[in-house]
Amino acid sequence: xxxxxxxxxxxxQHRPEADLDPAxxxxxxxxxxxxxxxxxxxxxNRKALLAKSAIAxxxxxxxxxxxxxxxxxRYGARSRTKLSDDxxxxxxxxxxxxxFRPAKKARARRPSATPGARASSGMLSKIRALWxxxxxxxxxxxxxxxxxSAWARNVTRVExxxxxHGEDAMKVVxxxxxxxxxxxxxxxxxxxxxxxxxxxxxPAMRDRLAVLAAQGRKLHELGRFETGDAFYxxxxxxxxxxxxxxxxxxxxxxxxxxxxxxxxAFGRRIRRAEGIxxxxxxxx
Numbered sequence: 244x245x246x247x248x249x250x251x252x253x254x255x256q257h258r259p260e261a262d263l264d265p266a267x268x269x270x271x272x273x274x275x276x277x278x279x280x281x282x283x284x285x286x287x288n289r290k291a292l293l294a295k296s297a298i299a300x301x302x303x304x305x306x307x308x309x310x311x312x313x314x315x316x317r318y319g320a321r322s323r324t325k326l327s328d329d330x331x332x333x334x335x336x337x338x339x340x341x342x343f344r345p346a347k348k349a350r351a352r353r354p355s356a357t358p359g360a361r362a363s364s365g366m367l368s369k370i371r372a373l374w375x376x377x378x379x380x381x382x383x384x385x386x387x388x389x390x391x392s393a394w395a396r397n398v399t400r401v402e403x404x405x406x407x408h409g410e411d412a413m414k415v416v417x418x419x420x421x422x423x424x425x426x427x428x429x430x431x432x433x434x435x436x437x438x439x440x441x442x443x444x445x446p447a448m449r450d451r452l453a454v455l456a457a458q459g460r461k462l463h464e465l466g467r468f469e470t471g472d473a474f475y476x477x478x479x480x481x482x483x484x485x486x487x488x489x490x491x492x493x494x495x496x497x498x499x500x501x502x503x504x505x506x507x508a509f510g511r512r513i514r515r516a517e518g519i520x521x522x523x524x525x526x527x
Contacts (some may be wrong), residue, residue, distance in 0.1 A: 273284040288366060288409020292331035295345055296323050299338035301443040319443045328365055332416065333446035340432035366412045370395070373419040376454050379510025381461065382428040394419075429457040452494070455480060460507040483508050489499050 300310050311321045320332050326334065333482070335343075374391045377383030383390075396402060398418045399411040423429040431453050459476035462468040469475065481491030484501040497505075514521060 284395070288363065288413060289328055289331065291410055291413065292328065292335060293323060295335050296331065296338065298345060299335065299343040302343055303338065303341055316442055327367070328363060329446050332413070333449075336417075336420070338434060363409070363412075366409070366416065370412060370415050370419065373416065373423065376421055376429075376506070377419070378421065378426070379506050379513070380454065380457060381510075381513045381519065382423065382426040384519065423454075423457075427457050428460060429453050439514075447499060450501070451499065451506065454506055455502065455509065458506065458513065461513055462509060462516075465513065467512050467516055480505050 299305075303315075314323060314326070314334075315321050317334070318326055320326060323331065323334065331515075333379075371388075371391065374383060374394075375386060378386040381460075392402070395411075395415045399414050401408075401411050419436055420429075424431060431450065456476075459468065459479070460471055463471035468479065477494055478491045480494060481488070481497070483505045484497050485492055511521065
């Protein structure tokens, strides 16, 4: 595994990042108050995430105090209700990496989605961002929304991605992450950098860095990087993000937007090496 590192890597604990997409609204899908003075409502997909995390804690035999310590170390909160949707997704995926296996139960397909049951805009943006990450990794050859919808349909049996229920959207997110892990070597649940992961590193930044790590490995395999050495790849990220700087910045100095630009730049190098036309959004 490529281990990216820069001297003094630190977490940006005060920057609320969006998962792989700088335009992603913060706290998307969190509980919102209805118009007027009515009670709080929680979107169906958030309820599902909270339920899965509770089942995982019980299934894995995690003590309450240990669970709250885990939440504080990873997210800076001691209650799962304080986590954003993206953080809840990350928490469930962490439990999966520890052996959690949610029970599968049959459910009847609802004839149509109701507004309260639809996936949040943040979740749909996450799906789109993962699909584009596949394009930048060279494993998705058709970046169009139509191709994404066709892929999602094979996973959820729902005709278009934007019509999906919250549970369907979760299936697509998990399926896309599995696909990118299998086909592009993205290690979502492993720390691919030197030293220990910084406390409180947000899932959004960790996902970006996981994609960059996989891109670095691929560029080395394609002969576009001289080496897969961690410091070489980290320096390449810094130089690409801030080409006018005299010295490459540390990775913890880069913003989400800068990391997104590096992912796109590395993606262009991968596609050139593999002969994938830049303007191609068709199959191939």
